[in-house]
Amino acid sequence: MSGMQTAPYQEFAREKLGFEFENIGLLVTALTHRSYVNEHRKSVSEHNERLEFLGDAVLELVVTDFLFRNHAEAEGILTSWRAALVRTESIGEAGQKLGYEPLVRMSRGEKQGGERARLQILANAFEAVIGAIYLEKGYDAAEEFIQKHITYKLEGILKEGSWRDPKSHLQEVMQRVDSVTPRYVVLEEVGPDHDKVFTLGVYAGGRMVAQGVGPSKQAAQQAAAKAALKIYQGAAS
Numbered sequence: 158m159s160g161m162q163t164a165p166y167q168e169f170a171r172e173k174l175g176f177e178f179e180n181i182g183l184l185v186t187a188l189t190h191r192s193y194v195n196e197h198r199k200s201v202s203e204h205n206e207r208l209e210f211l212g213d214a215v216l217e218l219v220v221t222d223f224l225f226r227n228h229a230e231a232e233g234i235l236t237s238w239r240a241a242l243v244r245t246e247s248i249g250e251a252g253q254k255l256g257y258e259p260l261v262r263m264s265r266g267e268k269q270g271g272e273r274a275r276l277q278i279l280a281n282a283f284e285a286v287i288g289a290i291y292l293e294k295g296y297d298a299a300e301e302f303i304q305k306h307i308t309y310k311l312e313g314i315l316k317e318g319s320w321r322d323p324k325s326h327l328q329e330v331m332q333r334v335d336s337v338t339p340r341y342v343v344l345e346e347v348g349p350d351h352d353k354v355f356t357l358g359v360y361a362g363g364r365m366v367a368q369g370v371g372p373s374k375q376a377a378q379q380a381a382a383k384a385a386l387k388i389y390q391g392a393a394s
Contacts, residue, residue: 187285192264212288241320252279323382
């Protein structure tokens with residue numbers, strides 16, 4: 158890429174990351190989806206999956222070290238907290254806030270994909286950016302980046318209880334409050350087999366408490382459970 162083409166990436170690094178890349182190609186690659194390479198085989202040969210692989214490992218180490226040093230809970234609890242911090246929704250949201258989406262190179266088809274696919278691409282790119290920072294500036298810079306954009310979320314996660322599996326948590330709450338077990342019912346199923354969208358309702362006895370939407374029945378159940386938990390929390394406040 159020419160200097161003019163890489164200028165927006167260097168500007169992003171300077172404004173959002175706080176430094177310029179000596180090897181700006183690392184950041185460009187971090188924001189290049191496999192689908193873009195497939196469409197531009199003659200001019201582009203590298204996508205971000207190797208950097209994502211590296212960044213994922215650095216992310217997990219930094220978060221694990223942070224939890225170990227700052228919390229004395231048992232392994233199982235810390236593992237659940239870590240999973241909540243590094244899940245797709247968390248790092249995809251961090252990517253949205255950073256604002257690099259316009260710089261992500263992807264195919265025309267991917268640009269027209271659904272919200273879930275878009276969030277996954279942003280999350281993968283976030284891990285790849287971590288990998289790029291690690292290679293460019295080292296572990297300390299990558300750790301600072303992760304602390305700034307990921308580990309700070311722990312307080313909110315603990316306050317909301319979102320580190321817990323929503324379905325298991327809802328079952329505990331519903332049994333305590335209503336003395337019943339949650340029941341999930343498919344309300345709607347639309348779209349072709351390769352791109353279905355499910356809407357499920359979660360019921361306390363004969364009363365529907367909340368609805369959830371997702372690309373699978375399990376995802377829709379989780380969404381419904383999360384929505385129901387907010388309702389129970391609102392009623393208790």
